[in-house]
Amino acid sequence: MRQGRSQRQRCERRWEVPPASRHLAWFARVAAFALLVSLQPIFAQAQAVGAKIDVVSNIVAPDDVEVVADAIPVPLTTEHPDARRGRAIVLDRANGNCLICHQLSVPGEQFQGTIGPPLDGVGARLMPAQIRLRLVDQSRLSPLTLMPPLYRTGHLTRVDARYRDKPVLSPIEIEDVVAFLSSLGK
Numbered sequence: 001m002r003q004g005r006s007q008r009q010r011c012e013r014r015w016e017v018p019p020a021s022r023h024l025a026w027f028a029r030v031a032a033f034a035l036l037v038s039l040q041p042i043f044a045q046a047q048a049v050g051a052k053i054d055v056v057s058n059i060v061a062p063d064d065v066e067v068v069a070d071a072i073p074v075p076l077t078t079e080h081p082d083a084r085r086g087r088a089i090v091l092d093r094a095n096g097n098c099l100i101c102h103q104l105s106v107p108g109e110q111f112q113g114t115i116g117p118p119l120d121g122v123g124a125r126l127m128p129a130q131i132r133l134r135l136v137d138q139s140r141l142s143p144l145t146l147m148p149p150l151y152r153t154g155h156l157t158r159v160d161a162r163y164r165d166k167p168v169l170s171p172i173e174i175e176d177v178v179a180f181l182s183s184l185g186k
């Protein structure tokens, strides 16, 4: 009997909580749940790209690039690439300067190099993910290559202080060039 009463008292005390704060507690719980649900796409996005992509800036940093076999399957940025911008970079003698080593059948482009293979038709020979690795760091495939790593900052020698810790091309520039080269030969 005594036990029964004390149990009832405890119950009563539990329900003595003023209704307003009970509502507040429920509201807090619902709000926390809603926040988790709304953040879910961001978590999912981060997971989808190997949890390496920076959710804020949407780029993969040079040290976080993941190589799978002879390719980099995940684009370096979620920004949309543009093949026309990529073409301009490839032809730009001051920036990429690709034609000092490579040939590309473009009218009016003289003095092209033959150190590297011709870029004509490269999109038919290589998948975009394979082209990406060759641009990012060809030395992963051939350690003594003359092709400069365009998206690597570590393990470089004789880098001028102005260019230290800066890759030759930005993530979107790499993706633009991947888009352009992938269109060659198709």
Ligand code: HEC
Pocket: 089, 090, 096, 097, 098, 099, 100, 101, 102, 115, 116, 117, 122, 125, 131, 134, 135, 138, 141, 142, 144, 145, 146, 147, 148, 150, 177, 181
């Ligand atoms: C200093 C010379 C040099 C420069 C500059 C250069 N490359 Fe290369 N590239 C090479 C060489 C050499 C290879 C051959 C790969 C090797 O050495 O194993 C190559 C390979 C490649 C490949 C792979 C081609 C294939 O068929 O396998 C691509 C794609 C490529 N380069 C694109 C570029 C682009 C785009 C640029 C400019 C942004 C560029 N390269 C600048 C020398 C260069």
